[in-house]
Amino acid sequence: MRTIRAIFIKQARDTLKNRMTLVQFIIFPVMSFIMTTLVAKPAEDTPDSIFVTMFAAMFAGMTPLMMTNSAIAEDKEHKSLRFLVMAGVKPSQYLLGIGGFVLLSCSFVAVVFGLIGEFSGLELVKFVFILILGSVASVVIGATVGIFSKNQQAATAIGTPVFMILAFLPMLSIFNDTIRDIANPLYTQQVRMIVNESDMSITTEPLLIILANIAVAFILFVLAYKKRGLKA
């Protein structure tokens, strides 16, 4: 437990000193706030929180993925991971430390999104819960990409197309039925659809799709780990 805590604290300190990474946390809530308060709604029947839910779904698909992936890739590139492994840090402890911090940060941002969208009570709890669930899938996918990346450049090259699909398809699906059909099996689309519901009801089918996404991501992670390991 102390090892996970040490990695968690390291990641927290490092993230706070890394402006490029901090921007990823701030940009989505800020954009949603600006759009919600300053931009006119597309139509009368659209909910007030349309931009909040749209950006929140994009956030859940992109930020945890890129954060996890770039943290692992940077530790590999600077050879820091080698020293952690030599100090007896197990891969699971390392990933829990990094992923734990990313998830906690994403939970905090999810609450900020909820406040911007003026959700309250059970609605806010459901909103935060579903964003955290989406972030779990993104963290696991980010760790998988991180395993395959030798350095940060490679992490960006591999991670960008992945997050583009996960983050932008749900947004585009608002405007096009074909894209919606393609995006439906993605957890980010289900996250967007749930948070867009007026009562934010979490039914079995979208929940199963999100859990299936997490399971598939986890299997991919295990396969990637078996193939490449956490080689520093």
Place this chain on the structure above:
Amino acid sequence: MIKMSNVIKRFGEQTVLSDVSFEAKEKEIFGMLGPSGAGKTTIINILTNQLKADGGSHKIGVAPFETGLMLDEDGLYPRLNCLENLNVFAGIYGISHQKSLQALKSVGLEDAMKKAVNALSRGMRQRLALARAILHEPKVLFLDEPTSGLDPGTARGIHQLILRLRENGSTVFLTTHNMDEAVKLCDRIVLLHKGKIVEQGAPTEICERHNAIKTVPDLEAVFIEMTGVTLQ
């Protein structure tokens, strides 16, 4: 304490270590000397299980977390300050943060403890890497060219620290291509050339065997006699 028997290592078609055997005893400074590309770092990587040998056997008489490691790539976290870098490992080893301060003092970096690593000079980074290696008072310390590229004053400070570590009971395994350093520090040495051990023993004994005692033991002369090349 550290033993290698008939170790062979190949990278593709190239054999980088052939039939390497030696034994470093407890509480001694054991030097591995040779020019760049001789295989010194490969030996450290094999001993610390970062590389697998293609043949032979090796062992270290302590658990991996009882070893300290300083490599040419320092693996420090560039955005964190000196103290934070050490505290990551203090957390992993479960030792107090007071030890981090002590380690910084022992390498003369107490005044720079709040300085970010990316603002340090090469010499200071090397000292910080050494502080991290000795933080948990390891029983075995691997130092890969610890004074390479340092000014004479800093190098002298590191030499004194290495000697103190031996007095305190650590076994030090160091690689260098600096013959003076080897003579000053090492109880026993191995001369390595193109992946083969060409000579081993105490520095003065080796020099006596090859009539290379002038006013001071001249290991450089022995190396030239054995290999036909200089260390530079």
